[in-house]
Structure formats: structure tokens, C-alpha cells
Amino acid sequence: MVRKSDPNLVRLIDELKVKSRSEGVSLWRVLAKKLERPTRDFAEVNIGKINRYTVEEELVVVPGKVLGAGCIEHSVRVAAFSFSTSAREKILGAGGSCISIEELMDAEPGGSGVKIMV
Numbered sequence: 001m002v003r004k005s006d007p008n009l010v011r012l013i014d015e016l017k018v019k020s021r022s023e024g025v026s027l028w029r030v031l032a033k034k035l036e037r038p039t040r041d042f043a044e045v046n047i048g049k050i051n052r053y054t055v056e057e058e059l060v061v062v063p064g065k066v067l068g069a070g071c072i073e074h075s076v077r078v079a080a081f082s083f084s085t086s087a088r089e090k091i092l093g094a095g096g097s098c099i100s101i102e103e104l105m106d107a108e109p110g111g112s113g114v115k116i117m118v
Contacts, residue, residue, distance in 0.1 A: 004036075009035065009081070012035065012081070012101060012102065013032050013035050013036055015102065015105065016028045016029070016031050016032035016035070016101070016105070017029065017032050019105050019109070020032065023109055023110065023111075025109070025110060025111040027111035027114060027116070028105065028111065030116065031061065031063050031101065031116070034063035034064075034118070035063050035081065042063065042064030042065060042081070043062050043063050043064030043065070043117070043118040044064055044065050044067055045062045045064065045065075045066055045067065045080075045117050045118070046066075046067045046068070046069040046070045046087075047066065047067070047068060047069070047070050047071070047072045047087050047090055047091060048069055048070020048071065048072075049070070049117065050066070050072060050076060050078065050117060051070060051071065051072040051073055051074070051076075053115075053117065054074070054076050054115070055074070056074045056075060056076070057074075057075060057076065057077070058076050058077070058113075058115060059076075059077045059079070059104075059108070059113055059114050059115065060076060060077070060078050060079070060114070060115050060116075060117050061078075061079040061080065061101065061104060061114055061115070061116055061117070062078065062079070062080040062081070062116075062117050062118070063080075063081065063101075063116070063118065064080065064081055064082075064118070065080065065081065065082045065083065065084065066078060066080045066082075066083045066084065066087045066088075066091075066098075067084050067086075067087055068084050068085070068086030068087035068089070068090055071090065072090055072091060072094045072096070073094065074094060074095075074096075075094055075095035075096040075097075076091070076094075076096045077096060077097050077099065078091055078096060078097070078098055078099070079098075079099045079100065079101050079103065079104035079114075080098070080100075080101070081100075081101060083098050
């Protein structure tokens with residue numbers, strides 16, 4: 001495992017592991033494993049890809065950063081470690097929502113209906 005220097009990321013990884021054990025949901029463990037990797041290996045997903053592979057009102061989690069390349073034509077709920085400014089503007093402009101992974105854990109503790117995009 002790579003030693004992380006970002007205290008927020010370390011706390012998030014720990015919370016994901018605890019939630020996975022307490023709820024018995026492997027989704028949180030998978031996200032923790034992906035976030036434990038070096039930051040150069042984090043997912044970088046453009047909103048054009050989110051638009052292509054999702055439908056209206058779908059819930060997507062990105063274990064990394066959402067970038068603003070492309071366009072989005074429907075509302076979608078996106079949870080990610082971070083968002084670029086243009087990606088956040090485009091998602092909100094299409095009627096979607098941008099939330100953190102912590103907020104997703106509170107909203108969907110069972111992890112049902114969540115799609116992971118890398």
C-alpha cells in the first residue's frame with residue numbers, strides 16, 4: 001500500500017472500510033481499494049463518458065476526479081472524490097447533482113443501484 005499524505009483521503013478510506021464491514025457491502029471495500037492506489041492511478045472520468053453510459057436519474061460513483069470534457073444531456077447523480085469546476089457546472093446545469101463519497105455512504109448505505117465508473 002502507498003502511504004497517503006492527504007488526511008481527508010486517509011479518513012475516507014478508513015470510513016469506507018468500516019462501512020463495508022458494518023453493512024456487509026462489498027461496494028465500499030472496492031472503492032477503498034481503488035482509492036488506496038497511487039493518485040496517478042485514480043480514475044479520471046469525463047462527463048461525456050458519464051453521459052454515454054448512464055440513463056436519466058442514475059447514480060454513479062467515480063473513485064477519483066470527474067472532468068468537464070464533453071457534454072451531458074440528462075440529469076444524473078454523481079459522487080466522486082473531486083470534481084473540476086467545469087464538470088460541476090455542466091452536471092448541475094443538466095439538472096443533476098454532485099455529491100461527495102461520504103454523502104453517498106449516508107444516502108445509500110446498502111450501495112444498491114450505484115454504478116462505479118473508472
